[in-house]
Amino acid sequence: MSSQKLFALLLSLATVQMAFSGDSDILTDFLLPPKVTQVDSNFFTFTRMRALVGAPLPTNFTVTTASLPEFPALNGQSVSYAILQFPAGTSSPLHTHPRSGELLFLVKGHLTVGFVDTTDKLFVQKLQKGDMFLFPKGLVHFQYSSGKTIATAISAFGSVNPGTESLPNTLFTTGIDDTILAKSFKTNIATIKRLKAGLAPRT
Structure with a gap:
């Protein structure tokens, strides 16, 4: 195969990859x-963030989203x-966004x-x-409030539905067999059961 044909093949493969790497284009x-x-114009206006203005500060890590399920115009x-x-001393669980990178802008505090x-x-x-700070698409990441006061950030995503996969929940609350988890983490079933108990909903 000539170098020109090889280059053309590689270019076409790269183009196909780019075409399938994000949300579908619309016509x-x-x-x-x-x-x-x-x-x-109301269809293009999202007002649910108003509830954050002047609201009491949360006591746990809180996420308020404007994605496709909440905002159909997207x-x-x-x-x-x-x-x-x-809030000080809180963190997001280790997680990934399978369909988008995340660009985080810190508005207040330290992370x-x-x-x-x-x-x-x-x-x-x-x-x-x-x-x-940029979290590349699909990679495991975290945010931790390392200051003494609440930290507030805005995250932008290159998808209307980036998805969030929480590693603790994915691994320990979805019914994966304890034996498989114990072998994967090179530990025993009793430890796996304790981890699962810690993630169980509190009644």
Whole structure:
């Protein structure tokens, strides 16, 4: 095969990969929900974040999202947002977003953030108000409130539905057999049962 043909093949494969790497493109300005034929400017307005303004500070890590399920106007636009609130000493669970990278902007407080790449290298950074940090698509990451006051961040995603897979929940609350988990973590079944008990809903 000539170098020109090889280059053309590689270029076409890269193009196909790019075409399937994000939300689907749309052929209209915007998409309407089923059975809706006409909208006004209210359709493009999201007001649920108003509830955060002047509200009492949360006592646990809290996420407020503006993604496709909450904001139908996002359909086809390849963007969504989340407001993250971290009281001092709280963290997000280790998690991934399988369909999008995450660009976090720290509005208030301090956060220690990090992710692990596919070579098992850990990247950690301490953020101050005004800093931004990128979590690459699909990689395990975390955020921890390392200051003495609440930290507030805004996260932007390149998908209307980036998905969130919480590792603790995925591993220990979905019914994976205790023996498989014990072998995977090189521990015993009793330890696995204690981990599962810690994640069980409190009644």
